[in-house]
Amino acid sequence: MIQPAIQTIEAKQLVGVGRTMSLTNFMVAEVWQLFMKQRACWGHLQAGDLFSVTVYPPEYFVDFHPKNTFEKWAAVELAPNCQPPNELATIDLPAGLYAVFTHRGLSTDNSIFQYIFTQWLPASPYIVDHRPHFEILSPQYQPNNPRAAETIYIPIRYRV
Numbered sequence: 533m534i535q536p537a538i539q540t541i542e543a544k545q546l547v548g549v550g551r552t553m554s555l556t557n558f559m560v561a562e563v564w565q566l567f568m569k570q571r572a573c574w575g576h577l578q579a580g581d582l583f584s585v586t587v588y589p590p591e592y593f594v595d596f597h598p599k600n601t602f603e604k605w606a607a608v609e610l611a612p613n614c615q616p617p618n619e620l621a622t623i624d625l626p627a628g629l630y631a632v633f634t635h636r637g638l639s640t641d642n643s644i645f646q647y648i649f650t651q652w653l654p655a656s657p658y659i660v661d662h663r664p665h666f667e668i669l670s671p672q673y674q675p676n677n678p679r680a681a682e683t684i685y686i687p688i689r690y691r692v
Contacts, residue, residue, distance in 0.1 A: 534647065536631040541685070544625040546583050547616040548607025555598040560584075567606035570619045582669040583607045584682075585623060590662050626663050631656075633684040635667075648686060656688075663687035 549567040553559045564584075585605035592600055605623055616622050631652075635644040653660065668683045 534633060534644075534652065536633045536652070536686075538629065538688075539632050540629050541625070541627060543627040545610045546585065546605070546607035546623050546625060547610045547620045548583070548585075548605050548623065550585075550587075550603050550605035550607075550621060550623060552601050552603055554601045560604055563604055564606045567620075570617070571608070580608050580671065582671060582673060583609070583625075583666050584669060585625070585664050585666040587623075587664045588662075593660060623664070625666065628661060628663050629658075629688050630685040631658065631688050633686070634681060635684055636681045637678055644684065648684070653686075653688075657691055658688035659691050661687040661689040 549563055549570065551559055551563050583605070585603075585607055587603040587605070589600070589602065592602060607623060610616055610622065631648070633644060633648060665687060666685050668685070670681070673682065674680055
């Protein structure tokens with residue numbers, strides 16, 4: 533049984549590209565291609581970890597259906613006092629409590645998410661909080677590498 537670290541993170545402002553999609557109209561590759569193309573034009577956005585952010589509407593997990601829409605972002609953290617390029621938008625990650633998991637393997641292997649939401653979360657003292665979910669990827673991340681690693685952040689709060 534995989535046990536996550538439970539961490540409180542500080543608020544972060546990210547800059548990137550976001551699109552509305554669903555599981556039946558999944559456009560993550562397109563979002564990342566557009567982001568990486570635009571990012572290459574901005575030297576100050578070259579370094580640092582990459583963030584894959586998902587913003588779910590409040591009812592997403594209550595009334596789940598593959599056609600339900602959510603926002604998916606490809607982003608990097610914006611340096612303090614730095615203006616984002618006009619071609620990119622900003623998204624805020626609020627401070628809060630997160631369950632932090634490390635996943636190693638192909639990006640298409642969703643078994644870690646199945647484990648988190650069907651086994652770990654129901655057995656834990658937590659529920660999903662309504663804040664962005666995100667993964668942190670190294671700048672050298674290769675989604676098709678079976679040894680690739682990503683850190684998964686699930687927003688949580690204590691059950692009432």
